[in-house]
Amino acid sequence: xxxxxxxxxxxxxxxxxxxxxxxxxxxxxxxxxxxxxxxxxxxxxxxxxxxxxxxxxxxxxxxxxxxxxxxxxxxxxxxxxxxxxxxxxxxxxxxxxxxxxxxxxxxxxxxxxxxxxxxxxxxxxxxxxxxxxxxxxxxxxxxxxxxxxxxxxxxxxxxxxxxxxxxxxxxxxxxxxxxxxxxxxxxxxxxxxxxxxxxxxxxxxxxxxxxxxxxxxxxxxx
Amino acid sequence: xxxxxxxxxxxxxxxxxxxxxxxxxxxxxxxxxxxxxxxxxxxxxxxxxxxxxxxxxxxxxxxxxxxxxxxxxxxxxxxxxxxxxxxxxxxxxxxxxxxxxxxxxxxxxxxxxxxxxxxxxxxxxxxxxxxxxxxxxxxxxxxxxxxxxxxxxxxxxxxxxxxxxxxxxxxxxxxxxxxxxxxxxxxxxxxxxxxxxxxxxxxxx
Numbered sequence: 001x002x003x004x005x006x007x008x009x010x011x012x013x014x015x016x017x018x019x020x021x022x023x024x025x026x027x028x029x030x031x032x033x034x035x036x037x038x039x040x041x042x043x044x045x046x047x048x049x050x051x052x053x054x055x056x057x058x059x060x061x062x063x064x065x066x067x068x069x070x071x072x073x074x075x076x077x078x079x080x081x082x083x084x085x086x087x088x089x090x091x092x093x094x095x096x097x098x099x100x101x102x103x104x105x106x107x108x109x110x111x112x113x114x115x116x117x118x119x120x121x122x123x124x125x126x127x128x129x130x131x132x133x134x135x136x137x138x139x140x141x142x143x144x145x146x147x148x149x150x151x152x153x154x155x156x157x158x159x160x161x162x163x164x165x166x167x168x169x170x171x172x173x174x175x176x177x178x179x180x181x182x183x184x185x186x187x188x189x190x191x192x193x194x195x196x197x198x199x200x201x202x203x204x205x206x207x208x209x210x211x212x213x214x215x216x217x218x219x220x221x222x
Numbered sequence: 223x224x225x226x227x228x229x230x231x232x233x234x235x236x237x238x239x240x241x242x243x244x245x246x247x248x249x250x251x252x253x254x255x256x257x258x259x260x261x262x263x264x265x266x267x268x269x270x271x272x273x274x275x276x277x278x279x280x281x282x283x284x285x286x287x288x289x290x291x292x293x294x295x296x297x298x299x300x301x302x303x304x305x306x307x308x309x310x311x312x313x314x315x316x317x318x319x320x321x322x323x324x325x326x327x328x329x330x331x332x333x334x335x336x337x338x339x340x341x342x343x344x345x346x347x348x349x350x351x352x353x354x355x356x357x358x359x360x361x362x363x364x365x366x367x368x369x370x371x372x373x374x375x376x377x378x379x380x381x382x383x384x385x386x387x388x389x390x391x392x393x394x395x396x397x398x399x400x401x402x403x404x405x406x407x408x409x410x411x412x413x414x415x416x417x418x419x420x421x422x423x424x425x426x427x
Contacts, residue, residue, distance in 0.1 A: 077236075082229040089236055096240040103247050107254035110261075 022147050029151025036159035037209035041127040045119050046160055047198040053176060055115050056164025060157025062101045062120055064150065067129050069097040071149035074137040090133045091124070098123045128152055163201045167192045257281070264288045266349035270318050270335035271305045292318075298422030300415075303333070316344050319419055323411035326403045328352035330361075330411060336375065340423065346370040358404030369395040375416045382420040383413045 035041045042063070049059045073093045074081075081089050102120045105113040113120070123129060132152050137145040168174060171192030173181035181188075191197050261281040268275050268284065273291050275284060293304045303318040318335040332348035346367045353359045360366055374392045376382050386409040387397025397405040 080232065082225070082232055085229055085233055088233070092236055092240050096243060099244055100247055103244075103251045106258070107251035110258040 021144055025144060025147050026151040029148060029153075030155045030158065031213070034155040034159065034209065035128045035131075035152050036156050037206045038213070039128075039131075040206075041131060042156055043202070045122065045126065046156075046163060046202060047195065049116055049119050050160055050163040050198055050201070051167055051171065051193050052115075053161065053164040053168045055112065056160040057157070058105070058109070058112050059116060059119065060153070060160045062098075062105075062123060063126065063128065063156050064153030065101055066094060066097045066123050066126075067132055067149035067153040067156075068146055069149075070094045070129055070133055071137040071145040072142055074133040075140060075142040075145035078138050086138065087130075087134070090130060094129050094133065095124045128156055159205060162205055163198070166201050166204075167197055171197060261285065263349050266347045267292060267303050267318050267333050270333040270345040270347040271303070271316050272335070272345050273305060297426060298418070300418065300422065302419075305335075313338055318345075319415050321411050321415040323407065323414065325351055325353050325407050326358055327354070330408060334370075334412065334415060341374050341376060343370045343373045343375060353401070353404045357398065358401040360398050360401065361404060361408060366395075366398065375420070382417045384409060384416060386412075 029035070033039060036043070036046055045059060050056045070090070070093050074090055077089065077093075098121060101123075102113070105116070105120060132149060136148045140148070165175065169180060170189050173179055173183065173186050173188045189197075192201070258281075261284055264284050265275075268288060268291075271292070273287065275287050279287070291305055293306060295302055295304055301320060303320075304314045305316040305318070306314040316335050316337055317340070318333045320331070320333055322329060322331040324330070329350060330348065330353070331350040332346065334346050335344040336342065337344045348362045348367075351359070351362055353361060370384075373384070373395060375384060377385070377391060377393045383393065385391060385394040386405045387402075388394045
């Protein structure tokens, strides 16, 4: 992950709020080193919760919230955190934000909480969140870390939204529960709702992502 | 030494702060979660009793339907839910019994509804279960629950109880392959609630 993220190394040297690194960081997370399509992180939840667009969006929002929050606090505390227990501290911070979101869902969005099941709680173990805290927030100032958390959260949420949209549309002919593809000429493909549909869709998303991004980055990384 | 003390102090303070924050949030959301649990239970009772309701009814609407159609009554030590219109002198159409007990991984809770003859099963629902998804968790699936409809709560000899995976009979249903422990435990829970219901009914008469 280190080589693929130049911002993480160079940003320390710059002074000032974002040091002009804000846009690069944002583009990195959302596009250049997209956590889902390029780094292949968070695949488990991306496969599990994307059978409907609504649940995909809520899961994406959860990850943005957790990633921004944990990055901010890990970054704020980075000079005070003893090196030996830094990962335990990171997990404590991440777990706090995840439980906050989970409690919020359970109280005010009960149906969605039931649908997402254990996957909100499992964000604690999501590699993206821990990875960003470890690789970025520990070395960078708070504001830039927020940008990084937001960027990676958006990159993940965007991927989930695309997969969720494709699966719900092709699997049920609906979007947000409203019929889009009429039953007269479209037969919903149940396969898209089932687990294999998630694998197919994720594969296509990754392929398209890499094709659009172009081969030049791969050369650079080598 | 100084380093270690700092590390322990840091961990202690961070841990305490996180714990305080989470405790605060948990107690703030507690009433909302209790309300959600209540609605879930009401939905479970309505489904077991076969009281008509739309799948997208709001929480308030479900509680309204429940209050209009269901009366809670005591029989012996247990609460039973009686399906009857609010004027309520005529014979009840059905009753639901709450059952609860240990499953394989966690508590199993739900409702068993009986027809007006107090012998035939009208419906079975689970309001809470944490059995293995795909195996024991299948007890919550419609195919498993619908097997119970029309079965009786007494066997041929008049002995109260239900038999899961016990072959043929008016009180026997199929078990789930790969979920023997869950089925055994569920059978024990249902047997318990049924025999208690029958006993208390005799005492009451």
